[in-house]
Amino acid sequence: MRRDVFQAIADPTRRAILTLIAIHAMTPNAIAEHFESSRQAVSKHIKILTECELVSQKQQGREIYYQFNPQKMKEVADWLSPFQQLWETRFDQLDDLLNNLK
Amino acid sequence: MRRDVFQAIADPTRRAILTLIAIHAMTPNAIAEHFESSRQAVSKHIKILTECELVSQKQQGREIYYQFNPQKMKEVADWLSPFQQLWETRFDQLDDLLNNLK
DNA sequence: AATATATGCAATTATTTGGTTGCGCAAAAT
């Protein structure tokens, strides 16, 4: 079972969940209310997000609050950063970029 | 057929292809040489990357050179940017972030 | 002209994915 961050954010529902809980931790039911999908479907997405550590949980009675883990998302940004220069940086820095990619 | 950038970069081979051709445009055969997978498998990945416009092509005789399109990749960076503040910015800017996410 | 090369397309298959439904369990509420 491949469970990396890139695969996790490939799904639009999961991306929406992340934007939701980035604001504040939420329970599965609260999250599911924001979507058409069933609670179970949403819960499955949360499970995937948890397994790849984009999300962590803290139990509170019978409720479970899921919260966003920024550090893991940073992995995407890190992979992206060498490319970033290609769309925003001046041409005299292109050599640096090429070196980074190798 | 869902064909967005996020789904495209979910596959590790496709990410590797992108890093490869970001340096300079390459033909499918040249790209395939860098992987275990067959030429056809790689070609399919290239097709997906082309369909979501992460890659564009220019024909040159019977060879086709595929090149990276930074602008499309920027979409990922744009989606990521509000989160970015969560792992690197000072706390007094957190309000701005929360507004951006809503 | 005949052959070799570069490439795309189509059909097939195994695996993965996203979703549903039903069930069980523990914590609250009545």
Add this chain to the structure above:
DNA sequence: ATTTTGCGCAACCAAATAATTGCATATATT
């Protein structure tokens, strides 16, 4: 104590995905 609520787990299913194989076509090379 009984019922309701919040949640995860397992089984199942349809659709999508990744990869293979075989074939067609156009451009080079001989």
